[in-house]
Amino acid sequence: MKNRFGMNRRDWMMLSGAGLAMPPGAAQAQGAAPPANDLDAVLPDQLLLKDYRPKSIYKIQVSEIKKAKYPAIDCHHHVQSKTQEQVDEEVKIMDAAGLESSVAFCPVGEGPNYRASAFDDAYKIYSKYPKRFYIYCGLDMRGVDQAGFGPATIAELERCHKMGAVGVGELHDKGMGIGGVIGGPANWPGTRKGPGGASARPPQSPIQGFHPDAPQLDAIWEKCADLGMPVNLHVSDPYWSYLPQNRFNDGLMNGFSWRLDNKPGIMGHNELIESYEAAAKRHRRTVFIASHLANLDYDLPRLSQIFERNPNFYADFSARFHETCTVPRATAQFLKKWAHRVPYGTDIPFSQHLFSLTYRILETTDEHFYDQDFYFNFNYHWPLYGMGLPDDVLKKIYRESALSAFRLAQSKAKG
Ligand SMILES: [Zn+2]
Structure with missing residues (x-):
């Protein structure tokens, strides 16, 4: 079936006002509705923002896309599988969703929690699909706050590279x-708990590491090159995490889950971005x-400038789909200029729902839909919008930008 976008190899469900047979809101591909309970009867003067689950009443286009319009590479994926069978399942989901390949971040832990064996274990099962996964290693930053830090980190990086980390x-x-x-x-656990959620991180004793442009990291960044x-x-x-957690905070519920305004001794948002750019400048x-x-x-104008300079x-x-699709026109403008530097990525365990949602946001012009209960804490109070990106932009985001980053890195390699 061919729809008005000429996309005939995918499943679309187009609902016009006249053809709408379901009750308002029921047609939308949203997360599970909250269980019917007393909350449903709470009146607005008692209802808490965290419990607010509006449903769209609009009789408008609702799209369900199973496969990306062009082959896609996921440039930000934390692997979850512990067994070969689980990896096989992941690959099946990728096939169904049109995901050509994916980066595979291994669960090695960071700072004092680094475990070399976690890379080895993940490598063993993911390397069965060499064309489907770009397997990444971490950095062994144990002892970052002690004298003599550095050589062991580089030795471990070299070991992982030799094994196959790219x-x-x-x-x-x-x-x-x-x-x-x-x-x-x-942090506040958010309304939905889950792996990787803010609730998973108990309070810890602070350790001072190195910011991106610290000279102590120079040799490590050069080794990566x-x-x-x-x-x-x-x-x-996200910027809301740094702002006062009050009624003026536009991204309040997620800002509160990820809050940083109450964390002692941390570097601020602006200085961190500056440090990042300084590292990119020093390590061309x-x-x-x-x-x-x-x-x-x-x-995004600031990100444009950083792209221009580096x-x-x-x-x-x-x-960042939920954060940007609420300003779909400004984001589309940005992507029309910079898609070749913005690889597609998810950051969330693979599922058809995940992929369909991201494709819907990038590809369609759907308006005013919700997905508040998806995954762990996308608790934004606003509806989502499609960006309706043109084909050339989609091709770059889905695949070409990631390949260009990989090629650029390869072209700088020595030996
Ligand atoms: Zn992240």
Whole structure:
């Protein structure tokens, strides 16, 4: 069946006002509705924001896309599988969703929690599909706050590369440096708990690591360049996490889950971004893929400037669909210019629902739909919108930008 976008190889469900046979809201591909309970009867003067689950009443286009319009590469995926059978299942989901291949971040842990065996175990089962997974290693940052730090980290990086790792990540600096640990009170768990959710992180004693442009990391970034390994580095966090957690906070519920305003001794958002760019400037041969649009989803003009100044700087789109699709026109404008530097990514365990949702946001012009209960804490109170990106932009985001980052890194390798 061919629809008005000329996309005939996918499942679309187009509902016009006249053809709508289901009750309002029921047709939308949303997460499970909250169980019918007393909450449904709570009146607005008592209802809490965290319990608010509006349903769209609009009789408008609702699209369900099973496969990406063009072959896609997921540039930000944390592997979950522990057995070969589970990897096989992941690959089946990829096939159904049109995902050609995926980066595979191994669960090695960070800072004091690094475990070399976690890379080895993941490598064993994911390397069965060499054409489907780009297997990344982490960085052994144990002892980052002690004298003599450095050589052991590089030796472990070389070992993983020799074994088959083609990239490094995901690394983090949310304010205490790479390899550091943020202290302070635990975060709000959000309305949905789950793997990777804020609730999973108990309060810890702080450890000071190194920010991206610290001279102590120079040799490590140069080694990544020598080995042709791109670095996926998450720096800072969504801007709402830094703002006062009150009624003026536009991204309040997620800002509160990921709050940083109450964490002592951390570097601020702006300084972190500056440190990141300084590292990219100093290490021109190293390819940095900033996680999550470099947490500049709220300030894409600034990200444009960083792209302009730094040809070795990319930014993956992962886990920023909800944040950007509420400003679909501004985001589409940005992507029309920079799609070749913005690889597609998810950051969430593979499922058909995940892929369909991201394709819907990128490809369609659907309006005003909700998915608040999907995964662990996308608790934004706003509806989602499709960006309706043109084909040339989709091709770049889905595949070409990731390949260009990999090629650029390879072209800088020595030996
Ligand atoms: Zn991240």
